[in-house]
Amino acid sequence: MVNKNTFASNCVDCNCKSSIFKHLSHPELDIISNSKFQVVYKAGEIIFKQGTPSPYFVCITSGLVKIYIEGYGKNLILGLVKPVDYIFGPGIYVDNRHHYSAAAVEDCTACLIDVNVFKRLIRENPDFADEFIKRVSLQAIFNFEQVISLTQKQMPGRIADVLFYLSEKIYCQNPFELSITRQDLADLSGMSKESAIRILKEFKEEGVLTLHGNHLEILNIKQLRHISEKG
Amino acid sequence: MVNKNTFASNCVDCNCKSSIFKHLSHPELDIISNSKFQVVYKAGEIIFKQGTPSPYFVCITSGLVKIYIEGYGKNLILGLVKPVDYIFGPGIYVDNRHHYSAAAVEDCTACLIDVNVFKRLIRENPDFADEFIKRVSLQAIFNFEQVISLTQKQMPGRIADVLFYLSEKIYCQNPFELSITRQDLADLSGMSKESAIRILKEFKEEGVLTLHGNHLEILNIKQLRHISEKG
DNA sequence: GAATAAAATTGATAAAAATCAACCAAACAG
DNA sequence: CTGTTTGGTTGATTTTTATCAATTTTATTC
Structure with a gap:
């Protein structure tokens, strides 16, 4: 390799x-x-x-x-x-x-x-060590949010959280070009591929987002935030 | 305080x-x-x-x-x-x-x-820093195991994992005196109190453990390991 | 560009787990 | 003691989510 x-x-x-x-x-x-x-x-x-x-x-x-x-x-x-x-x-x-x-x-x-x-x-x-510990700590804090999302939220809330993660932390723009598969989206949200597809469809029907091929755009951030927060 | x-x-x-x-x-x-x-x-x-x-x-x-x-x-x-x-x-x-x-x-x-x-x-x-990083890393690895258990195992597997955790990492003996409530047991396993109680009852009926008040003893470690491993 | 493979979608069904409501038992305070 | 509180238990029901099977769409290869 x-x-x-x-x-x-x-x-x-x-x-x-x-x-x-x-x-x-x-x-x-x-x-x-x-x-x-x-x-x-x-x-x-x-x-x-x-x-x-x-x-x-x-x-x-x-x-x-x-x-x-x-x-x-x-x-x-x-x-x-x-x-x-x-x-x-x-x-x-x-x-x-x-x-x-x-x-x-x-x-x-x-x-x-x-x-x-x-x-x-x-x-x-020591500055390097501090920076390293800082990043490891940030990662740990992110993991806490992730585990709460995965274990305590229902599917729409979990997908919402993943969309925020992708939009804010990874692609850093909206709209963005998703280069990941539905399976990966499902594996990020801890659910089956079919469930992920159904939730995305729901979001589309509710006008929360558009989805043409790879191109994903969040239309109603407020609504998505609301879905995330109600758990 | x-x-x-x-x-x-x-x-x-x-x-x-x-x-x-x-x-x-x-x-x-x-x-x-x-x-x-x-x-x-x-x-x-x-x-x-x-x-x-x-x-x-x-x-x-x-x-x-x-x-x-x-x-x-x-x-x-x-x-x-x-x-x-x-x-x-x-x-x-x-x-x-x-x-x-x-x-x-x-x-x-x-x-x-x-x-x-x-x-x-x-x-x-630097020795102190290394020790600290080592412990933080161990914690992170433990968190990975925990999140997989919580998100991918069904209730019996999750309870089994928590019992191993308590027995091996916390009480360090078997039998041991549980000082935690059923609610805490449920909160460790990511399920409702009622579900935790039902799984414990199942384990008792299957001869996996005994449970008198606070006193918990794992009788069939092999079987409990099997329950944990099948997910 | 036709053939093939891979990924996405949909509907029907089954399984898993939460919730609700009632009841029981042990611990505790007066 | 006796009433009260807290935690534990049980059964019935509902909700959530996975699984299965079939179909369509999209991507890839020759």
Whole structure:
């Protein structure tokens, strides 16, 4: 998997001022640059599988990736990751294994950074450590909201939450071009594909959104917010 | 809430060699000792509510605490915390607010440590930072297992998972004395109180466990494991 | 551009779980 | 003790959601 397409490139040239590496100095970024390599994935390809060893900290530099848990018969998508963000495996501080899987939703490139280099920099640069802890904390808070949505809301509320997530956190625009399938939408909302389709249809009939092919536009944000909030 | 019962005591005397503070030196522990104070809570009392400011890192030194999210009409208990462990609020690295609530399940004592002192030590002692990140990572991995159980397993599987959690992680023995109510058991498993009662009854009838008052004993671990694994 | 494969849609049915309402039992206060 | 409160239990019913099967649409490949 790893040696299908590697080429050199420098972290300094990457959009790293808003990334987790924002507090690293040029020499520190060079340490990462020299120890990393870049890999290209086609849409649909699996980047890593849960349970496998995790020798790299993976940073997405282009495209779109889903991280998901393979559960009992179906997947739960924890979230989508876009550039420049990372696919943190909490396993690198525990048992050096992945605890979720990752796959390319769109064609993408990823940088693989040696975990030991990453951990050494965490120890050496408190600003970097703080930034890392901050991002892990943000992720934990997001997970709390997600688990409440998934366990306590009915299907319309869950779909509404996922649409807000996609619109606000991933595509950052409205209307937006969905590049994910109905199955992925269902796996994000913890329901069957058929149920997801039916809820989207309802939303369309109520004038909450339009949906032509991949093109999704939220027409009535207030109403969608209301659907989300009533649970 | 905070000044109902405070008294001095030293972290070095506390069982800190297996706690998050295991890598701190005596002088560092003294810094914490000097900035902290201890509070006593009676069973049922709320320690903090989600949404409130979070100026303290809270460490449980005796008793049993539940951390829970107040969702849409009902609570989801994220887990129980016993001595010596902490009620980490991911908010201290984000917005200085609690993102879940905490309440005493049994009478308990807690140490409140100034967040700024805590964060300063994280910056100054890389071993402490590593230990902290390690524990946060472990928590994240546990949360993944929990969310899969809650969203993809049916009620018997969810109750089985909660019983394993209580037996292995909290009470660390079998049989054990349950000090939680059926409502809390239901809130741990993401179901109604009535459903939790019915599943427990089923388990009893199938000879999986006995249940006299508070005293719960798992009789057939193999069968319970099987129930958990089939989802 | 025809053939094929993959994804989306729809309706009917079955399963899972919540809710409601009533009742019981243990703990507790006066 | 005795009344009261709190938590536990049960059965009946309704709601929610998944599953199954069939069909249509869209994308892909030769």
